[in-house]
Amino acid sequence: MKLDEFFVTGEPMIYAADAAIAMTVIGIVFVLTYFKKWKWLWTEWLTTVDHKRLGVMYILSAVLMLFRGGIDGIMMRMQLAFPGMNILDEHHYNGVFTAHGVIMILFMAMPFIIGLMNVIVPLQIGARDVAYPFLNAISFWTFFMGAMLFNLSFVIGGAPDAGWTSYFPLAGKEFSEGIGNNFYAVSLQIAGAGTLMTGINFFVTILKMRAPGMTMMKMPMFTWSIFITSIIIIFAFPVLTVALALMTLDRVFGTAFFTMANGGLPMMWANLFWIWGHPEVYIVILPVFGVFSEVISTHSRKNLFGYKAMVVSMVGIAFLSYLVWVHHFFTMGNSPSVNSFFSITTMLIAVPTGVKIFNWLFTMYKGRIKFTTAMLWSLAFIPNFVIGGVTGVMLAMASADYQYHNSYFLIAHFHYVLISGTVFGCFAGLYFWYPKIFGHTLNEKLGKISFWIFVVGFNVCFFPQFFLGLDGMTRRMQTYADNLGWNGLNLVSTIGAFLMGLGFFVLVVNLLYSAWKNKRDTANDPWDGRTLEWWTKSPVQAYNFAVIPHVKEMDAFWHMKKRNETDIKAEDLKPIHLPSNSGVPFISGIFWFIGGFGLVFEWIPMAIVGLAGIFACMLARSFDYDPGFYVKVDEIKKVEGITGGDK
């Protein structure tokens, strides 16, 4: 392989990216060395098995990927702002929209949600940790290495360019000869393995680690949503694993599962992809339903209206999510009976979703609604998600879908549900739980500025796309003719995209400004919260709870406050057992990366080295007899500021 086949060349924007990556790496190395932070980085972060720190790293990665995916989105909108633009040539454009889709779904939405659940779920159920802390660290590092491998593709080797769905035969070797799509197959596989482990981990955590007294029907709604999401992950991700493995075999080892020739079945890929892919959209939407439930109920000073109905509706959505995948290819020539079945099951999802919307509205009814930034994001969700939802019902009508399929109508619809659901929900969760994670709130004024710019920009960007779709504009078009009447709407849409970018920029400014200026909040409970996470100290200590709470009712902490039971008594304190840090997850992540890189470039010896390294890490873990350590009572007292009660 020649050097110019290894590095992507000939594209000024890529050279700029090369330079930016090099500068960033040098900058990070310099700062870490100058402030002598290497040891801190290793002991506090790279080797940590603390669910809160892993959560923070997930969220940080997600925000970085939001930036990357957002830049991709803005580049696409610039290309489409006017007819005949040539900012991105066809080849480059195809790579950019593929990256945008993959990154936003798998490396932004998923880690953001997994980050929130990592930080919050154990706290909400009154647990000291997740069920498998070591596995949790492995999950993070496999996700992270998968994401990095994918991101590498645009400067080394060439970006995948067959769309985020990577339909065969286009994505196969027959029509995509380079190694670009290998990146897709391998990096998603590595990250997906991490997600599957997270699903199992949280399923067990929620089942087995709840505080005494917390029955399933006393769990906070966010925890419920994560529980159901974990179940969806456990069922859906193995399908992705199999599909990607077959894809890798096809591409790297020359088998013919999905090829055009030699009896392959390209449609099998579409089926496998969407059997994973449709539940996947509920994996990223159900947790934010949980976030909104917490935020809305807290800020209305009321308990959640129709708790049981909320749980039942989520279970219903999870069940239906497996019966609808064919709606992604109504136009693939299914029989009318098949299309009718999937049309109706898809529409049915609107019923439980509608139940939830009305329950949230009635949670606020007779409440005392406080408009913080977290609440604004949750409120903006309702009208925008309703627009996304009703257009979703329209798309579910198979016969009408023949006219919407793959058009901008679809693009507008899924951005309406995914941005006003997932992204708004992630932001709401971030503002809501930020003080718990970092011990200080985010600046409300900057938060509201960023909120308004983003929400207005979002509507300006995506609302015109419904009309573009109805006028025949299809997704993934690199440009369009001047005489089609699409100019104005496209330009408006591009302006909206820039506004969203500006809103995101203000959010980042807010994060930095608040870290620098905002007062360190000594109060552990800034929003007058209802669930147990607000009982812990902000920022949360490694052991979470000094004393494991005893739960008697729903919204446990709210009732504890009412009864003045929140004080921790010194005599209740006992030494707390915690697991030790370990470098193995990080090192095994490196080997995943090495092996993945080898597989992408079809360098089998390198792939074998990576695999051997992964097994060596497993072996090392098997002979690791470290039993963890205890936090002493005196130390807990000091940290929690408790006096007296000496034995």
Added chain:
Amino acid sequence: MKPKKGFWKLVGLLSALSLVFLSGCSKLAVLNPQGPVAKTQSDLIIWSMWMMLIVVVVVFAIFIFVLVKYREKPENMDYEPPEQEGNLKMEVIWTAFPIIILILLAVPTVKAIYSAEEVPTESKDKDPIVIHVTSANWKWIFSYPEQNIETVNYVNIPADTPVKFELTAQGPMNSFWVPELGGQKYSMNNMSMPLYLEADKPGSYMGRSANFSGEHFTQMQFEVQAQTDKDFKEWVSDVKGTAGKLTEKKYDQILSPGVVGRQTYNGTHLKWIDHAKDVYIPGKELERGTGHDHSKMKEDEKTSNEEMENMDHSNHE
């Protein structure tokens, strides 16, 4: 009250805006049907828009009412909201309400799904004209078996006559879409799918691929020219008199990846290859027609595939 005034201004502005959008609707391709298939779909879409508007209005009204009435004000700071477990009656209502709307949508949808699979009812008495459509990266090939002619990147059809397009593909999937005449279907290798469309009157309609198929996918457009019966017959005999003959060699050139302009030929490729049944390997006449019958897989097929990948396409231009 000041905030309320602002609110009504906003409502006025929004309704004015939506009027502007809606008045533009009549010109949007999908809502401007030029044939019975598109008409059925467009009617269904407009019906669903009304239904969905009801949902939107109800939710938005409750949303605005709750936010205005129960927001935190200095006057109600000491108000302690009641804990509400839920309300069975209300919950039954808002479960039943969407179910009714969905039934109202599902019934016409299923009807329309079934009707799209056959000749439009308005033209039941007429025999459809059959046109085979082959998408090959990145062009559209139209074969008229009865007329024995073939066109590339444009298709002429008689108006007021149902057309049965038989869709297939050489290479990646595409989706055949002519918004003004009706919804789309995929074209896929080793498969044939019928799509019935019809134009009410003569006119020119834009068609394109809706499914991404690689580098020059954006250029995969074609024009559907609906003509009167007389014009169509004239055009066919014109083509038979003037267009060049379609040979296998010529056809292989058309199939090689790239973008081409409009082309017209005498004869069709159907007599030597049916992409719906056979794997086609350009330039390898002897090895064609192995089919997707898995038991027939031969060793030489693999080698020819490798050769296809390495084939130099430049000498075709």
